[in-house]
Amino acid sequence: MEVRAFYWEDDHLLLLDQRELPQKEVWLELRDHKAVAKAIKEMAVRGAPAIGCVAAYGFVLGVKKEDPQKVYEVLKSTRPTAYNLFWALDRMMKALKEGRDITEEAISIEREDYEANRRMGEIGSQFIDDGMRVLTHCNTGALATAGWGTALGVIRSAHYSGKRIHVFVNETRPYMQGARLTAWELLKEGIPHTLITDMTAGFLMKKGLIDAVFVGADRITKRGDVANKIGTYTLSVLAKTHNIPFYVVAPTSTFDPNMESGEDVPIEERSEEEVKSFKGCHFSPKETKALHIAFDITPAENITAIITEKGIIYPNR
Ligand SMILES: CSC[C@H]1O[C@H](OP(=O)(O)O)[C@H](O)[C@@H]1O
Numbered sequence: 001m002e003v004r005a006f007y008w009e010d011d012h013l014l015l016l017d018q019r020e021l022p023q024k025e026v027w028l029e030l031r032d033h034k035a036v037a038k039a040i041k042e043m044a045v046r047g048a049p050a051i052g053c054v055a056a057y058g059f060v061l062g063v064k065k066e067d068p069q070k071v072y073e074v075l076k077s078t079r080p081t082a083y084n085l086f087w088a089l090d091r092m093m094k095a096l097k098e099g100r101d102i103t104e105e106a107i108s109i110e111r112e113d114y115e116a117n118r119r120m121g122e123i124g125s126q127f128i129d130d131g132m133r134v135l136t137h138c139n140t141g142a143l144a145t146a147g148w149g150t151a152l153g154v155i156r157s158a159h160y161s162g163k164r165i166h167v168f169v170n171e172t173r174p175y176m177q178g179a180r181l182t183a184w185e186l187l188k189e190g191i192p193h194t195l196i197t198d199m200t201a202g203f204l205m206k207k208g209l210i211d212a213v214f215v216g217a218d219r220i221t222k223r224g225d226v227a228n229k230i231g232t233y234t235l236s237v238l239a240k241t242h243n244i245p246f247y248v249v250a251p252t253s254t255f256d257p258n259m260e261s262g263e264d265v266p267i268e269e270r271s272e273e274e275v276k277s278f279k280g281c282h283f284s285p286k287e288t289k290a291l292h293i294a295f296d297i298t299p300a301e302n303i304t305a306i307i308t309e310k311g312i313i314y315p316n317r
Pocket of ligand 1: 046047048049129137138139140141144145149150151177215216217218229230294
């Protein structure tokens with residue numbers, strides 16, 4: 001049975017609380033938009049496409065009881081970087097104003113994302129040869145989307161097409177999306193993988209142990225700059241240094257048509273506590289200041305190709 005991050009059930013949203021994975025599978029039952037906003041803000045659910053889908057259902061729940069503009073603003077204010085959030089909310093507000101069924105609109109957004117992921121898997125797996133060792137960062141799988149995944153969806157598709165691949169999984173501090181979520185997804189499906197600390201990737205590249213890098217995206221600008229989890233830019237520089245192909249996998253709902261340069265993308269900063277501790281385990285002095293920048297910008301010049309459900313973009317051709 002495929003991994004799912006959420007289910008819409010008639011009048012409420014069931015959400016797998018990703019803060020509890022991989023130790024526990026805890027499902028939250030959300031019945032109003034403020035609970036959905038809280039879940040997004042606290043990263044019970046995360047991942048650009050998943051955030052868009054869940055916000056769409058939050059909009060459905062909210063407008064039953066409150067002014068649509070207020071609902072829109074509450075959900076929009078949750079996290080600033082992932083463009084899918086704004087794309088989905090704008091689409092919901094448009095459907096409402098045009099008198100269309102907003103529940104159907106949210107269901108369409110979810111279905112389109114899943115179908116896009118399967119299509120990107122088909123398109124992107126051409127870049128993975130039998131026997132390849134691929135590196136991925138953060139979590140871009142079923143837990144970050146409506147199912148299957150973007151970069152991890154390409155890896156899934158290559159695996160299920162019979163290609164023997166090995167996945168190196170960056171742990172992705174401080175939320176540990178790789179160590180907790182990507183590893184959990186790969187283990188569930190028997191896809192061979194090895195967890196590494198974020199700082200190991202460069203040395204593996206130097207030793208010739210990485211054949212390609214596949215990452216997701218939270219926002220892609222008109223020139224092809226990519227906002228993604230912190231550490232992505234570093235990986236792109238390392239990949240370029242070692243002549244290793246660097247692929248970004250994202251649906252077209254991630255593309256911001258109003259933004260030219262990555263320099264303009266709003267970058268989320270999160271609490272210092274998330275850097276200094278994990279699940280109540282404090283490993284830094286209380287008085288120490290921490291800087292928690294949650295995303296960075298990879299310039300188009302560092303990207304080999306951007307794989308979308310509508311085809312491949314080569315930003316440097
Ligand atoms: C399918 S793209 C998911 C994208 O979102 C992640 O960020 P977060 O876990 O903070 O929501 C990361 O940037 C992934 O690449």
